[in-house]
Amino acid sequence: MKNFDINEDPHRRFNPLLNEWVLVSPHRAKRPWQGQNETIATEALPKYDSTCYLCPGNVRANGVSNPKYDSSFVFENDFAAMKQEEIIFEEDIKHTFFKAKPEQGISRVVCFSPRHDLTLPEMDLDGIENIIRTWQKEYTDLGSIKYINHVQIFENKGSVMGCSNPHPHGQIWAQSSLPTQVEKTHHSLKSYFDKNKRTLLEDYLQAELRSGSRIVIENDDFVALVPFWAIWPYETMILSRRAISKITDFTEQEVSSYAKILKQLTIKYDNLFSTSFPYSSGIHQAPTDGLEHPEWHFHMHFYPPLLRSATVKKFMVGYEMLGESQRDITPEKSAEILRQQPDVHYKSKAT
Amino acid sequence: MKNFDINEDPHRRFNPLLNEWVLVSPHRAKRPWQGQNETIATEALPKYDSTCYLCPGNVRANGVSNPKYDSSFVFENDFAAMKQEEIIFEEDIKHTFFKAKPEQGISRVVCFSPRHDLTLPEMDLDGIENIIRTWQKEYTDLGSIKYINHVQIFENKGSVMGCSNPHPHGQIWAQSSLPTQVEKTHHSLKSYFDKNKRTLLEDYLQAELRSGSRIVIENDDFVALVPFWAIWPYETMILSRRAISKITDFTEQEVSSYAKILKQLTIKYDNLFSTSFPYSSGIHQAPTDGLEHPEWHFHMHFYPPLLRSATVKKFMVGYEMLGESQRDITPEKSAEILRQQPDVHYKSKAT
Ligand SMILES: O=P(O)(O)O[C@H]1O[C@H](CO)[C@@H](O)[C@H](O)[C@H]1O
Ligand SMILES: O=P(O)(O)O[C@H]1O[C@H](CO)[C@@H](O)[C@H](O)[C@H]1O
Numbered sequence: 001m002k003n004f005d006i007n008e009d010p011h012r013r014f015n016p017l018l019n020e021w022v023l024v025s026p027h028r029a030k031r032p033w034q035g036q037n038e039t040i041a042t043e044a045l046p047k048y049d050s051t052c053y054l055c056p057g058n059v060r061a062n063g064v065s066n067p068k069y070d071s072s073f074v075f076e077n078d079f080a081a082m083k084q085e086e087i088i089f090e091e092d093i094k095h096t097f098f099k100a101k102p103e104q105g106i107s108r109v110v111c112f113s114p115r116h117d118l119t120l121p122e123m124d125l126d127g128i129e130n131i132i133r134t135w136q137k138e139y140t141d142l143g144s145i146k147y148i149n150h151v152q153i154f155e156n157k158g159s160v161m162g163c164s165n166p167h168p169h170g171q172i173w174a175q176s177s178l179p180t181q182v183e184k185t186h187h188s189l190k191s192y193f194d195k196n197k198r199t200l201l202e203d204y205l206q207a208e209l210r211s212g213s214r215i216v217i218e219n220d221d222f223v224a225l226v227p228f229w230a231i232w233p234y235e236t237m238i239l240s241r242r243a244i245s246k247i248t249d250f251t252e253q254e255v256s257s258y259a260k261i262l263k264q265l266t267i268k269y270d271n272l273f274s275t276s277f278p279y280s281s282g283i284h285q286a287p288t289d290g291l292e293h294p295e296w297h298f299h300m301h302f303y304p305p306l307l308r309s310a311t312v313k314k315f316m317v318g319y320e321m322l323g324e325s326q327r328d329i330t331p332e333k334s335a336e337i338l339r340q341q342p343d344v345h346y347k348s349k350a351t
Numbered sequence: 352m353k354n355f356d357i358n359e360d361p362h363r364r365f366n367p368l369l370n371e372w373v374l375v376s377p378h379r380a381k382r383p384w385q386g387q388n389e390t391i392a393t394e395a396l397p398k399y400d401s402t403c404y405l406c407p408g409n410v411r412a413n414g415v416s417n418p419k420y421d422s423s424f425v426f427e428n429d430f431a432a433m434k435q436e437e438i439i440f441e442e443d444i445k446h447t448f449f450k451a452k453p454e455q456g457i458s459r460v461v462c463f464s465p466r467h468d469l470t471l472p473e474m475d476l477d478g479i480e481n482i483i484r485t486w487q488k489e490y491t492d493l494g495s496i497k498y499i500n501h502v503q504i505f506e507n508k509g510s511v512m513g514c515s516n517p518h519p520h521g522q523i524w525a526q527s528s529l530p531t532q533v534e535k536t537h538h539s540l541k542s543y544f545d546k547n548k549r550t551l552l553e554d555y556l557q558a559e560l561r562s563g564s565r566i567v568i569e570n571d572d573f574v575a576l577v578p579f580w581a582i583w584p585y586e587t588m589i590l591s592r593r594a595i596s597k598i599t600d601f602t603e604q605e606v607s608s609y610a611k612i613l614k615q616l617t618i619k620y621d622n623l624f625s626t627s628f629p630y631s632s633g634i635h636q637a638p639t640d641g642l643e644h645p646e647w648h649f650h651m652h653f654y655p656p657l658l659r660s661a662t663v664k665k666f667m668v669g670y671e672m673l674g675e676s677q678r679d680i681t682p683e684k685s686a687e688i689l690r691q692q693p694d695v696h697y698k699s700k701a702t
Contacts (some may be wrong), residue, residue, distance in 0.1 A: 004440040004453045010433045012528060014450035020531045023432060023454065031430035035515030039390075079382035081374060081670070081677055082361045089355040097558045098579050099365035102355045103374065154669040162666025164386030171669065177363065179674030180371045207448045228449050282673035303672050315513025318505040318522065319432070321654050322633035323530030326432055 007330060015229035016192075016200065017185045022229050023326040031328075037311040038160050040275055045117035045166055054167035056114045070114055071127070072134045074172075077107035082175055086147070104147050105175030110134055112168035119157065119168050119276055121266035121345055128259040135172075135283070136248050142174040143288030150178050150287050153247075158278025160305060160313060178287055185284055186296075193295030199243040201297035214335040217264050221257035224265045226335040231325035233307045233314050234272065234334050236265060238300040245286040245296035265302070268341035275310035279303055358681060366580035367543075367551065368536045373580050374677040382679075388662040389511050391626055396468035396517055405518035407465045421465055422478070423485045425523075428458035433526055437498070455498050456526030461485055463519035470508065470519050470627055472617035472696055479610040486523075486634070487599050493525040494639030501529050501638050504598075509629025511656060511664060529638055536635055537647075544646030550594040552648035565686040568615050572608035575616045577686040582676035584658045584665050585623065585685050587616060589651040596637040596647035616653070619692035626661035630654055 004011070012021045053060045056068045062078045082105025089102050112131050113123055120128065135153050142151045155170035156163040178186060192200035208214055208225050216236060217224040224238045238261055244250065250258065269277035281302045286293035305313040307328075320326055355362070363372045404411045407419045413429045433456025440453050463482050464474055471479065486504050493502045506521035507514040529537060543551035559565055559576050567587060568575040575589045589612055595601065601609065620628035632653045637644035656664040658679075671677055 001437050001439055004438045006451055009436075009438050009453050010456065011451050011453045016448060016450075021528070023530070024451075025432040027434070028430055028432055035513055036510035079379055081376040081379055083378070085360075086352050087355045087360050088352055097367060097555045098562075099367075100357055100362050100375075100579075102360050102362045105361065152670060152674045154673050156666075156669040159387035162386055162668045173670050173674065177372070179374070179670075180676070181672070181674055204448045211449075228451075280669040280672050282669060284673065301673060315507075317513045318507040318631040318633060319503060319524050319530075321532070321631050322505050322635065322652060323503045323524065323532055325531070328432075 007332070012324075013229045015227075016204075017188050017229075018181065019184060019188055021324060022231050023324055024330060025326060025328050026330045026333075029328040029333075035312075035315070038313055040310050041159065041166065047115050047117050049116045049167070052116055052165060052167050054109070054111050054165055054169055055116050066111075068114075069111065071130045072113065073111040074108050074134060074138065077109050077171065080107035081105070081173065082107060103175055103177060105173060106142060106145070106148065107174075108138065108142075108172045110138070110153075110170045110172060112170065116167050119266070119270075121263060121270050122347070123168070123263070125256070125259050125263060128262055129255055131170075132247070132250075132255050132258055136250070138172050139247050139285075139288070142172065145174070147176050148174045149176055149289040150174065150182060152179065152182070152282060154280060154282030156280050158276065160278045161280050163278075174288075182284060182287075186287070189295040189297065199295060199297040201239055201299060202243045205239050205241065213332045216268070216335055216338045217261055219257050219261055219264075221254045222261040224261055226331040226338070228331060230331045230334070231316075231327055232303045232305060233327065233329055234269070234302075234304050234338060235331075236302045236338070238262070238265065238302075240298045243294075244298045245293045246298060247283065247285060249298075264343055267343060267345045268338050269302075269304065271341040271346050272338065273306060273310040274346050275306075277304055278306065358683070363675075364580045366578075367555075368539050368580075369532065370535060370539055372675060373582050374675055375681060376677060376679050377681050377684075380679040380684075386663075386666070389664055391661050392510065392517065398466050398468050400467045400518070403467055403516060403518050405460070405462050405516055405520055406467050417462075419465075420462070422481045423464065424462040425459050425485060425489065428460050428522065431458035432456070432524065433458060454526055454528060456524060457493060457496070457499065458525075459489065459493075459523045461489070461504075461521045461523060463521065467518045470617070470621075472614060472621050473698070474519070474614070476607070476610050476614060479613055480606055482521075483598070483601075483606050483609055487601070489523050490598055490636075490639070493523065496525070498527050499525045500527055500640040501525065501533060503530065503533070503633060505631060505633030507631050509627065511629045512631050514629075525639075533635060533638075537638070540646040540648065550646060550648040552590055552650060553594045556590050556592065564683045567619070567686050567689045568612055570608050570612055570615075572605045573612040575612055577682040577689070579682060581682045581685070582667075582678055583654045583656060584678065584680055585620070585653075585655050585689060586682075587653045587689070589613070589616065589653075591649045594645075595649045596644045597649060598634065598636060600649075615694055618694060618696045619689050620653075620655065622692040622697050623689065624657060624661040625697050626657075628655055629657065 010025045059065050087102035139151050142148050151174045153172050189200050214226045227237050279302050283300045285298050286296035307314040361376050410416050438453035490502050493499050502525045504523050540551050565577045578588050630653050634651045636649050637647040658665040
């Protein structure tokens with residue numbers, strides 16, 4: 001029998017946003033790897049690729065040409081997962097086991113830059129601010145459509161994350177229902193706010209700032225940290241310092257601070273394994289149901305799969321799918337490693 | 352406005368085991384794929400590989416030699432995610448956000464066969480029955496340890512599922528707590544049973560048998576089907592016809608029927624894309640907390656990632672991680688395709 005040491009002993013941690021536990025195995029970080037290695041694209045990309053369906057002026061699969069855009073560019077997803085059409089539906093209450101209902105939605109693609117070869121960490125701050133303004137506009141436009149109650153802004157980066165085109169872009173899926181993970185988060189945020197009259201993430205952020213051990217980057221308006229309950233090896237969350245419920249409530253200064261922390265975090269990510277770091281990222285913010293949401297606190301999740309190198313990722317498989325998410329390296333260790341990464345991109349020679 | 356057609360219109364389906372919704376986009380199955388292709392091992396494997404740490408007689412990383420086993424063989428995982436050591440722990444109740452507690456557990460590896468080159472669908476029924484008996488023994492042995500309340504039996508098959516060794520094997524992670532997914536399932540099964548005095552899966556199975564559209568295989572004692580709420584393209588579930596709560600309650604005939612359906616299902620999987628079909632599979636059954644669990648109904652999940660071919664998988668990324676699981680092909684269509692697969696393995700020339 002020994003006393004519990006969170007840095008060494010297997011343990012479970014609680015995620016108060018999703019209301020679930022995570023298994024942490026700190027001692028396991030050193031097991032040898034004989035499994036699959038990811039292939040990484042290493043050739044330098046051209047600034048413009050005539051075969052890319054996202055580059056300015058090119059023709060997409062449906063025959064439509066992209067404009068010669070010079071900042072960001074948004075279009076409807078040609079293969080959307082949802083449709084805008086309204087569907088008539090009478091719920092069959094007898095179906096205990098076969099419960100289904102139509103879902104209305106809109107999917108858009110957001111090209112981050114006309115340049116085929118730039119990713120977020122390599123873009124300049126003006127370019128990143130411009131993406132943020134595009135997200136604001138889309139959140140407003142889509143959110144104001146009567147049947148749209150949730151706007152999910154996200155990015156899949158890298159082929160290992162199912163991204164089929166290296167041209168820098170993200171997506172927006174807007175829909176009638178709150179998606180499962182958002183619904184869970186909503187529930188947690190609301191219970192906490194109703195009880196404490198402060199947002200859960202406002203209080204969590206204060207606790208993290210007091211501890212310091214999981215903080216990666218701080219600026220005047222945002223903090224990037226590895227959540228205490230992170231499941232991916234280098235998972236992070238960007239939180240606004242103010243309890244702002246949505247991206248459209250940002251001040252001009254917050255837009256600029258958000259651009260800075262996005263650039264700094266993704267530079268650290270790229271520097272970690274000297275590779276264009278793959279991840280899925282996305283913003284969680286207030287539903288667009290027309291109600292006030294003081295319980296919501298703007299945050300952005302980064303879920304990157306790499307574990308040991310540019311080619312070895314963490315597999316969320318067997319035990320994770322059937323049991324629960326499991327991680328080897330501790331969040332504190334990951335935060336320390338990320339913190340130590342330089343703030344200058346490994347590819348840039350000068351500055 | 353049109354009337355809802357579940358075979359064509361985007362919709363959400365409800366999973367009563369996990370108590371969450373899934374997004375289904377039937378119309379999206381035909382979008383072109385330009386993304387990552389998986390590499391598949393195509394060379395024939397030797398019956399014995401002197402460099403394999405699972406083959407009989409070979410030495411493992413920790414210096415221990417495997418016995419010259421001739422059926423199945425179980426050993427403690429050399430890099431276990433949990434430890435058996437008891438940890439002294441005083442809960443710090445002040446920590447609203449940093450909730451953690453030590454977890455005790457045992458991880459074992461189960462080699463399915465001394466043959467390096469055989470997978471489940473290629474093994475004979477005696478060999479598969481032998482694996483089932485090994486699972487029974489492990490469930491009993493591990494389950495009878497005082498601090499073990501849950502025994503998770505699972506298999507990661509194929510390098511795309513993080514499996515680092517093609518030698519046929521599964522794992523068992525036994526631990527003090529009910530893992531997150533099991534806890535959720537437990538909650539659903541218990542509420543249903545308390546209300547209806549029948550298991551949820553007993554009634555669900557009857558509904559599926561009446562419908563017929565998602566059934567893949569039936570035999571005297573088991574049914575394999577694509578759940579109404581499946582998220583993976585060819586996800587299936589094997590259910591016992593009787594409401595049996597655990598693998599140790601199987602009759603001799605049920606052991607034999609279970610072996611048959613396991614072989615038949617995995618043959619269909621291999622035949623689907625003429626490849627050794629990757630998946631994570633695992634058994635969900637009663638906790639080993641010493642209590643009666645009439646609400647539990649033995650079932651086995653298969654979560655296979657392939658979508659269109661041996662090299663193109665479904666990526667559960669961005670929207671799925673931040674929002675909710677999304678699928679293109681409908682469960683009904685997948686069941687039909689699986690049903691149509693021959694019951695003879697594509698590699699076997701005769702028989
Ligand atoms: O135990 P293995 O086979 O080394 O590891 C594999 O299965 C484990 C249990 O599902 C996962 O935690 C690992 O990420 C995966 O690589
Ligand atoms: O929309 P894309 O980029 O074609 O597709 C990618 O992102 C989607 C949203 O996360 C996923 O559903 C797909 O599995 C993935 O391949």
